[in-house]
Amino acid sequence: MEQREMVALIRSAVPEPGGVWADLGAGTGNFTWALAELLGPAATIYALDRDARAIVAQQARLRSDPPAARILPRQADVLRPLELPLLDGIICANLLHFVRDQVGLLRRLHGHLRPGGRMLVVEYEQALPIPWVPHPLPFTRFAALAHEAGFEAPAQVGTRRSPSSGRVMYAAVARRRPAPE
Numbered sequence: 001m002e003q004r005e006m007v008a009l010i011r012s013a014v015p016e017p018g019g020v021w022a023d024l025g026a027g028t029g030n031f032t033w034a035l036a037e038l039l040g041p042a043a044t045i046y047a048l049d050r051d052a053r054a055i056v057a058q059q060a061r062l063r064s065d066p067p068a069a070r071i072l073p074r075q076a077d078v079l080r081p082l083e084l085p086l087l088d089g090i091i092c093a094n095l096l097h098f099v100r101d102q103v104g105l106l107r108r109l110h111g112h113l114r115p116g117g118r119m120l121v122v123e124y125e126q127a128l129p130i131p132w133v134p135h136p137l138p139f140t141r142f143a144a145l146a147h148e149a150g151f152e153a154p155a156q157v158g159t160r161r162s163p164s165s166g167r168v169m170y171a172a173v174a175r176r177r178p179a180p181e
Contacts, residue, residue, distance in 0.1 A: 006034035009158040013173035018042035019088030025095030028057040036069035043069035050077040093122035097133045106149035115179035125168040146174040
């Protein structure tokens with residue numbers, strides 16, 4: 001998927017520029033750069049991946065293709081405690097379908113968000129596991145798990161057919177409930 005297609009898929013989940021975000025399971029940074037384009041120069045994005053080679057690739061990309069936002073590549077496993085500041089948003093693109101305890105992870109991530117912060121996911125709209133999607137997360141299941149993890153009801157903000165598999169992908173956003181007034 002090209003960057004313009006990724007930007008289009010997540011655009012309505014990122015309504016304002018700036019802020020502090022994290023891209024978890026960022027890989028080489030495809031969605032990180034798409035998010036950076038939407039957030040602009042006032043933003044900071046922590047791009048986390050457990051694969052050291054992905055971090056090296058991100059660092060090389062930073063040198064050759066500077067993004068619109070400040071990107072901080074970090075090697076980290078999202079299944080372990082994360083050292084992050086309080087975040088305005090988190091994106092997990094094609095990450096949650098590799099996680100067995102999805103609600104447990106969503107609960108932990110909920111704690112990293114400011115009140116009103118956004119949890120943005122990109123996942124496949126499929127129910128049955130396959131080798132490269134061992135723990136599928138169709139939108140209806142994400143909605144139920146997000147509620148269980150303490151988020152407001154999520155909204156689906158985009159769909160796209162995966163160019164590699166032909167399967168439908170969706171983008172959805174769930175917000176951490178705002179602080180009581």
